[in-house]
Amino acid sequence: MKKLLLIVFSISLTLSMINCSSNDRDDETKNYVGKWYFKKASVYIDGDLDGTNDFTGTCEGKSYFDIKSDGNVDYANYSNQYIVTTNNYECQLKNHSGSYNDSTKKLKLIQGNDVTESNVEFVGSEMQLTYETTQTFNNVTVKVKSVLILNK
Numbered sequence: 589m590k591k592l593l594l595i596v597f598s599i600s601l602t603l604s605m606i607n608c609s610s611n612d613r614d615d616e617t618k619n620y621v622g623k624w625y626f627k628k629a630s631v632y633i634d635g636d637l638d639g640t641n642d643f644t645g646t647c648e649g650k651s652y653f654d655i656k657s658d659g660n661v662d663y664a665n666y667s668n669q670y671i672v673t674t675n676n677y678e679c680q681l682k683n684h685s686g687s688y689n690d691s692t693k694k695l696k697l698i699q700g701n702d703v704t705e706s707n708v709e710f711v712g713s714e715m716q717l718t719y720e721t722t723q724t725f726n727n728v729t730v731k732v733k734s735v736l737i738l739n740k
Contacts, residue, residue: 620688620708624715624738626651632733647679653686653695653738661686663697706736714739 626649630640643649650666663684668677686697694705695717706719717736722729 619710620655620690620715621657622740623652623654624740625649626736627714627739628737630735632735633730635731635733650679650681655688655695659688659690661688661695661697663699665699 626643628640628642628644631638641648643651647666647668650664652664654662654664656662663686665682665684666679667682669680670676671678682699684697684699686695688695693708695708696703696705704719706717709716709718715738717738718733719736720731720733723732724730
């Protein structure tokens with residue numbers, strides 16, 4: 589559960605710079621527009637794979653980035669939340685916003701007071717978002733790299 593929370597936290601921090609190849613630039617640029625749904629996330633700590641989460645068929649798998657042609661981004665973040673009154677988990681939605689800058693290939697997400705930027709790369713029909721940070725746990729500093737795979 590701790591790894592899942594770290595993955596979800598890292599994903600929430602993550603998100604996106606789109607890096608299209610230079611060939612057929614006009615056609616490829618249009619491909620980033622639309623809804624990109626969460627497929628899979630992996631977290632690496634100091635270069636070693638720490639965990640992978642497949643979102644297929646899960647509440648989190650409903651999460652998406654809707655990238656508009658004007659560069660605005662709507663981020664629908666679905667997650668299971670424990671509801672005390674019902675003593676159950678329910679799939680809850682939190683909406684966030686952001687922007688995409690095609691010239692810098694960065695996607696900036698705004699979640700409350702947190703603003704993050706991630707690198708994005710297209711691999712086949714998938715979009716790969718990469719976010720790297722340094723975190724300190726119990727006086728030990730580690731490099732954390734989160735990779736989120738999305739598809740339309």
